[in-house]
Amino acid sequence: MYGAIEAGGTKFVCGIGTGPSDLEVIQFPTTTSAETIGESIAFFRGRVQNRLKAVGIASFGPVDLRPGSPTWGRITSTPKPGWQDVDLAGEVGRGLGVPVGFDTDVNGAALGEARWGAAQGLEDAVYLTIGTGIGGGALSRGRLVHGLLHPEMGHIRLPHDHAADPYPGCCPFHGDCLEGLASGTAIRERWGRQPPDLEADHPAWAIEARYLGLALTTWVCTLSPQLFILGGGVMRQSHLFPMVRKELCRLLNGYIRAAAILQEIDRYVVPPGLGDRAGVLGAIILAEQAARNAVP
Amino acid sequence: MYGAIEAGGTKFVCGIGTGPSDLEVIQFPTTTSAETIGESIAFFRGRVQNRLKAVGIASFGPVDLRPGSPTWGRITSTPKPGWQDVDLAGEVGRGLGVPVGFDTDVNGAALGEARWGAAQGLEDAVYLTIGTGIGGGALSRGRLVHGLLHPEMGHIRLPHDHAADPYPGCCPFHGDCLEGLASGTAIRERWGRQPPDLEADHPAWAIEARYLGLALTTWVCTLSPQLFILGGGVMRQSHLFPMVRKELCRLLNGYIRAAAILQEIDRYVVPPGLGDRAGVLGAIILAEQAARNAVP
Numbered sequence: 217m218y219g220a221i222e223a224g225g226t227k228f229v230c231g232i233g234t235g236p237s238d239l240e241v242i243q244f245p246t247t248t249s250a251e252t253i254g255e256s257i258a259f260f261r262g263r264v265q266n267r268l269k270a271v272g273i274a275s276f277g278p279v280d281l282r283p284g285s286p287t288w289g290r291i292t293s294t295p296k297p298g299w300q301d302v303d304l305a306g307e308v309g310r311g312l313g314v315p316v317g318f319d320t321d322v323n324g325a326a327l328g329e330a331r332w333g334a335a336q337g338l339e340d341a342v343y344l345t346i347g348t349g350i351g352g353g354a355l356s357r358g359r360l361v362h363g364l365l366h367p368e369m370g371h372i373r374l375p376h377d378h379a380a381d382p383y384p385g386c387c388p389f390h391g392d393c394l395e396g397l398a399s400g401t402a403i404r405e406r407w408g409r410q411p412p413d414l415e416a417d418h419p420a421w422a423i424e425a426r427y428l429g430l431a432l433t434t435w436v437c438t439l440s441p442q443l444f445i446l447g448g449g450v451m452r453q454s455h456l457f458p459m460v461r462k463e464l465c466r467l468l469n470g471y472i473r474a475a476a477i478l479q480e481i482d483r484y485v486v487p488p489g490l491g492d493r494a495g496v497l498g499a500i501i502l503a504e505q506a507a508r509n510a511v512p
Numbered sequence: 513m514y515g516a517i518e519a520g521g522t523k524f525v526c527g528i529g530t531g532p533s534d535l536e537v538i539q540f541p542t543t544t545s546a547e548t549i550g551e552s553i554a555f556f557r558g559r560v561q562n563r564l565k566a567v568g569i570a571s572f573g574p575v576d577l578r579p580g581s582p583t584w585g586r587i588t589s590t591p592k593p594g595w596q597d598v599d600l601a602g603e604v605g606r607g608l609g610v611p612v613g614f615d616t617d618v619n620g621a622a623l624g625e626a627r628w629g630a631a632q633g634l635e636d637a638v639y640l641t642i643g644t645g646i647g648g649g650a651l652s653r654g655r656l657v658h659g660l661l662h663p664e665m666g667h668i669r670l671p672h673d674h675a676a677d678p679y680p681g682c683c684p685f686h687g688d689c690l691e692g693l694a695s696g697t698a699i700r701e702r703w704g705r706q707p708p709d710l711e712a713d714h715p716a717w718a719i720e721a722r723y724l725g726l727a728l729t730t731w732v733c734t735l736s737p738q739l740f741i742l743g744g745g746v747m748r749q750s751h752l753f754p755m756v757r758k759e760l761c762r763l764l765n766g767y768i769r770a771a772a773i774l775q776e777i778d779r780y781v782v783p784p785g786l787g788d789r790a791g792v793l794g795a796i797i798l799a800e801q802a803a804r805n806a807v808p
Contacts, residue, residue: 278768278769292769293769339659340657340658340659340660352734354734356652356653356655356657356659357652357655357656357657359652359653359655360653361652361653361734361735361736362636362652362653362736363635363652363735363736363737364636364736364737364738364768364770364773365770367733367734367735367736368733368736368767368768369733369734370733371733371767372733372734373726373729373730374669374670374671375669375670375671375672375688376671389765389766389767390763390765390767430669433667433669434668434669434730434734435734436660437664437666438648438657438663438665438668438731438735439663439734440658440661440663440664441659441660442659467686468685469686470685471664472574472660472661472664473588473589474660474661476660477660
């Protein structure tokens with residue numbers, strides 16, 4: 217039995233199980249770090265006592281993932297008050313006395329989708345969440361892209377036609393990076409309404425599809441994934457999918473001669489196969505890995 | 513003894529050896545495919561007869577790298593006349609009767625730099641060439657990024673301030689993608705002079721540093737490399753390095769809190785440790801891999 221935590225800035229989702237067929241979850245709002253981590257630990261203790269082999273955590277970030285780092289497992293420079301430098305993996309591990317696997321929320325979701333969701337059988341795939349913010353996790357040759365820190369895919373820069381879209385962007389660090397222009401926050405600030413309240417033929421969506429198409433173009437040229445999975449609240453507006461696909465094809469302009477793009481674009485840019493459970497299921501896989509690595 | 517071919521659109525470099533200490537190379541201009549491949553085969557036959565264990569080829573592209581594909585080892589949709597659909601790996605392998613390793617020129621260079629050059633000991637690094645065109649190869653967790661096709665990093669999209677830089681870009685597919693705006697071809701067309709003929713304080717370089725800084729920003733956020741290696745003819749203007757580093761830091765604006773960027777940027781964006789030999793030395797590694805894979 218594994219424990220899983222999808223640690224978000226708005227809510228925590230805790231799960232127990234081994235996969236989609238037996239996963240039980242609860243969720244609660246993210247408040248102070250002490251209270252929220254305490255509630256998570258209490259949930260696992262109450263439900264499974266000592267039968268937990270390991271816990272996986274897929275967390276909002278930025279986080280420290282460097283093996284051997286003295287601050288491994290911490291949330292680092294988040295703007296979220298009270299969560300800077302919180303030792304999330306350490307507190308959960310000490311609280312429950314089990315090994316902990318730890319990665320970003322979107323890396324967790326990418327793992328979950330690769331095992332049980334839309335990316336089954338693929339080695340190279342990108343999972344994106346377009347919600348309040350924008351984040352991405354990438355699998356390259358079957359392994360998550362990590363590196364110096366971890367990808368912060370929401371912060372790439374894009375062409376921004378100020379005449380067509382005078383909105384300056386909402387990213388406190390970069391202004392008009394992808395997240396600054398295309399997150400749910402940007403849509404709400406630009407139009408004064410929440411994304412679900414904008415009708416399908418509202419001009420908001422052509423602008424949104426333009427930015428997401430530009431971002432996907434950049435990632436096709438950088439990561440060459442076999443699949444893009446687009447999740448998050450903004451993508452619940454499902455009419456966006458055909459618009460993004462069309463924009464991606466238009467921008468690539470036939471340069472990448474792959475059937476997946478030229479002939480099967482409807483299957484190349486898709487919603488998550490696991491819906492909202494990709495992250496917490498990915499955390500189950502992180503727990504599995506931690507249990508395996510802990511065997512002497 | 514391994515054979516190595518760095519197959520470029522302008523010249524072929526053929527090498528024999530096992531590494532930097534014993535590598536012997538010749539080079540000749542790229543003409544027709546029959547003539548150039550023939551000349552390569554003749555070189556290896558003349559020099560080492562039957563003592564070659566395998567040949568590695570680091571090729572211009574796009575190329576087909578998909579294992580098991582019926583067109584594996586071919587140059588595919590290149591605009592170079594007479595080279596479309598040329599079975600480069602197959603012809604060399606049949607001509608010499610040895611296993612062939614095959615990858616892109618920039619992936620080869622990334623491998624070479626990781627083994628013997630600037631990226632030794634690193635698992636996550638990006639090699640870029642900024643010359644007539646722009647290309648990039650990336651190592652993620654010690655393996656080359658491949659995927660659907662292979663990265664075509666020169667074709668990412670960037671902010672383009674038409675008031676500051678009215679040049680429309682020279683990419684036949686995308687106009688003002690990175691290659692369209694920042695390749696040696698773009699510099700020559702924009703200013704009417706070759707890059708080496710533009711003095712160090714010419715405004716060309718601020719524009720060039722701006723585009724390269726934007727591109728590196730996007731790749732920091734996507735691939736999170738531990739190192740960028742910038743090669744190619746344009747980067748021989750070594751005054752560009754501090755300008756690109758400064759621009760990268762300015763654009764990231766403190767968001768990525770890694771010492772490599774915040775404190776050691778001079779060691780984060782560097783020229784190739786192997787100079788012009790990165791590609792052909794990388795092809796030696798591709799040959800090694802092919803010899804290893806061919807053992808039953």
